[in-house]
Amino acid sequence: MLGSMTEQQQKGRPATGGAVLRRRVTEAITEAAFAELAEAGYARMSMEAVARRAGVGKAALYRRWPSKQAMITELIRNKVTGTLPHTPATGDLHTDLRELLATFRSQLANPLLARIGAALLAEASHDDALAEGIHTGVTAPRRAAARAILQAAIDRGELPAGLDLDLGTDLLIAPLAFRMMVTQDSSDDDYLETLTNAIEAALKAATR
Amino acid sequence: MLGSMTEQQQKGRPATGGAVLRRRVTEAITEAAFAELAEAGYARMSMEAVARRAGVGKAALYRRWPSKQAMITELIRNKVTGTLPHTPATGDLHTDLRELLATFRSQLANPLLARIGAALLAEASHDDALAEGIHTGVTAPRRAAARAILQAAIDRGELPAGLDLDLGTDLLIAPLAFRMMVTQDSSDDDYLETLTNAIEAALKAATR
Amino acid sequence: MLGSMTEQQQKGRPATGGAVLRRRVTEAITEAAFAELAEAGYARMSMEAVARRAGVGKAALYRRWPSKQAMITELIRNKVTGTLPHTPATGDLHTDLRELLATFRSQLANPLLARIGAALLAEASHDDALAEGIHTGVTAPRRAAARAILQAAIDRGELPAGLDLDLGTDLLIAPLAFRMMVTQDSSDDDYLETLTNAIEAALKAATR
Amino acid sequence: MLGSMTEQQQKGRPATGGAVLRRRVTEAITEAAFAELAEAGYARMSMEAVARRAGVGKAALYRRWPSKQAMITELIRNKVTGTLPHTPATGDLHTDLRELLATFRSQLANPLLARIGAALLAEASHDDALAEGIHTGVTAPRRAAARAILQAAIDRGELPAGLDLDLGTDLLIAPLAFRMMVTQDSSDDDYLETLTNAIEAALKAATR
DNA sequence: TTCTAATCGAGACGGTACGTCCCGTCTTGCC
DNA sequence: GGCAAGACGGGACGTACCGTCTCGATTAGAA
Secondary structure, three states: OOOOOOHHHHHOOOOOOOOOOOHHHHHHHHHHHHHHHHHHHHHHOOHHHHHHHHOOOHHHHHHHOOOHHHHHHHHHHHHHHHOOOOOOOOOOHHHHHHHHHHHHHHHHOOHHHHHHHHHHHHHHOOOHHHHHHHHHHHHHHHHHHHHHHHHHHHHHOOOOOOEOHHHHHHHHHHHHHHHHHHHOOOOOHHHHHHHHHHHHHHHHHOEO | OOOOOOHHHHHOOOOOOOOOOOHHHHHHHHHHHHHHHHHHHHHHOOHHHHHHHHOOOHHHHHHHOOOHHHHHHHHHHHHHHHOOOOOOOOOOHHHHHHHHHHHHHHHHOOHHHHHHHHHHHHHHOOOHHHHHHHHHHHHHHHHHHHHHHHHHHHHHOOOOOOEOHHHHHHHHHHHHHHHHHHHOOOOOHHHHHHHHHHHHHHHHHOEO | OOOOOOHHHHHHOOOOOOOOOOHHHHHHHHHHHHHHHHHHHHHHOOHHHHHHHHOOOHHHHHHHOOOHHHHHHHHHHHHHHHOOOOOOOOOOHHHHHHHHHHHHHHHHOOHHHHHHHHHHHHHHOOOHHHHHHHHHHHHHHHHHHHHHHHHHHHHHOOOOOOEOHHHHHHHHHHHHHHHHHHHOOOOOHHHHHHHHHHHHHHHHHOEO | OOOOOOHHHHHOOOOOOOOOOOHHHHHHHHHHHHHHHHHHHHHHOOHHHHHHHHOOOHHHHHHHOOOHHHHHHHHHHHHHHHOOOOOOOOOOHHHHHHHHHHHHHHHHOOHHHHHHHHHHHHHHOOOHHHHHHHHHHHHHHHHHHHHHHHHHHHHHOOOOOOEOHHHHHHHHHHHHHHHHHHHOOOOOHHHHHHHHHHHHHHHHHOEO
16 A cells, blocks of 8 residues: 555565565564664664664665655554554443543553654655555544544433534544643553543533 | 844844845745745755755855754744734633634644644654754743633633643643644634533543 | 586586586576677676576576676687687798688677677786686687797798797787777778788898 | 866856866876776776775766766876877888887886776777777877878888888787787887887888 | 955765665575 | 576665855945
């Protein structure tokens, strides 16, 4: 969809004889790339440094991805997409919210993500494929999880039928995401509990 | 504070010769820089392109700022800092909230900011001076405005004394900021009104 | 001597498995190599292009020769060595000279040789093995043939006993070789006849 | 004609302000290039090594020449063209020949030329501009000098009117050039004297 | 008004990284 | 074991920018 080689493809057996991208090399590159990314940031990171750190030729990188941007893009997308939130369904709105927020918190806590997230978004505004990738792989499933909880609560009568689902989703996701990615503040269990309460109240008032 | 030469300084030392940075040049550079920034993004933008577009020698840029980063940093900081939110104080929480949110909306609507914001945040995580600049020039005054409104409402008894001001500020700012910067969704007056209601409800529940 | 595997060796050890370099492959490589050499020249020619053109894996090349240089070296050496000049001995100096020059002309007329010769010499000045190979396989036998004719003529009294054999050989070989390899001019039968006369006269005067 | 910047051009003053290729840099590059060329040969020499040795950025090279080939090509052409042979005219064929041969010998003795000459010729067969450059700058003037001597001798009656000037020129130049460039043999004064005698005799017989 | 020194446009400079191509080696699965 | 295919580490290619420096020409405050 975005990048090029995924691990499955690396096993694909070509017609005759053949040469296949080696998983060990891919792994070494991936690891090195994340390390460089975390140390230097997207803009300052260099493919040559990644290759050097991975003990690999530059060509090995370019055999896998057509450019620095494509590489970083795909690596991050994979990393984030990998950890999809499961949708809690305890039958109790408060508990569901708490659980979902806790899941988000743990995913956002990934220190790499914090450092990289902004760079990704920045790139996305100049790269439609990346924007689409982020939407499909990251944003959409999380918003879907949030919507599911809200809809279930509406169906149970815990939330008003007139709730604006879109706004409700914003309310649910934004404060925590903003706090962790922009403000870089911590969010302990107390914070989460209070936030859950506040969001719950907000949702009940968010009718159009 | 961050960069180097501000327009005031340009008048600073008349000394002997005609040795003052010329305002017209500074303006041409500024304009060109924003144009390039919007077209290419921070990472892809080049000082040479800015100079070319401004019809100016590269040295003219480096006479004003010590580096690409410093230049962009200062330009943006000026642009954003220029539009400080005024703190509404109508004596009515709902009206104050609405007004503040409307101010934020108009500031965030700047299309440049939307494209640049993320890149700035990305850089900030590897550049403490930039981070500090953003905090002082952008984040802090806006959070202060939000806090002021909340504190006034508490003082009036409209909000509970136990309100967590920090969380309250997050609730106030995050949903709109997130929607406009990350989701890039629109936010019409209806959205804003519903949001105001929801936040108001949330604030009343956000006690620790 | 220079390279590695010669066709004789290819029959040498049938051993166990199908573990003998296959002649067809060797031939395909050889043909492709000459073609690439003629098209691109030594410096611009690539082993990968040769392999591709021969429909062969790169390893097939490196199983036969240790390096690009060794391969080209041996191929050319074989091609040129293959066509040793026979030493004419008609008992008449003029006829012997004419015949030898005609032989040289036909060998130098090989269009490949013309294109490759210079590149080979260029390499030779930085590669003693190649220089030695060219000397032994190409230069020496031709100079020997020339010397034999001259010595026979001296013995018959057709040339003065004081003839400087080394210089005589230069006189015999150089003008034709120079004309065909450097100047790239043609040399028809008339030219050859006049040249023979001139060289004959020169030889009679070339005593020290 | 071949390359790009000559020293004269380096002084040319462009319209406004301006930046001009600096002679010192050009000289450093030239010197380094010859050194590398002599050490490694054309094929093995690298632009990066030249830049490093000259204490210069790679871009400084590519600002002057569009490619490695173009650089070497022009440098050599300049070096060889610089040393044109003067045409001796003593009124005596033997003396004229001796003198011209001595001039050639001293020019061919340039050890760099010996190492580079073959590489140049090799390149020339794949680069018409280079071939033309060599012809115009190197070959033609030398052949012209030879022809002038021969023609004068014909006019004086020292050589037969029917002399084939083309062949005569070959006879004059080839043996020495071949000996020094291909055979890499030495040629002392005795050799030169004997060669002169032989060529003189040959010339008298070289009529068609 | 004249002098004069810093700014100006242009672009060369030493560097670093880009993405490409080729070298000679190694790996994979087929024959 | 040879074979076709092609990935591997390495290194050079030629390009694009970075931030600095050099060049005359311009310009505006001080005399």
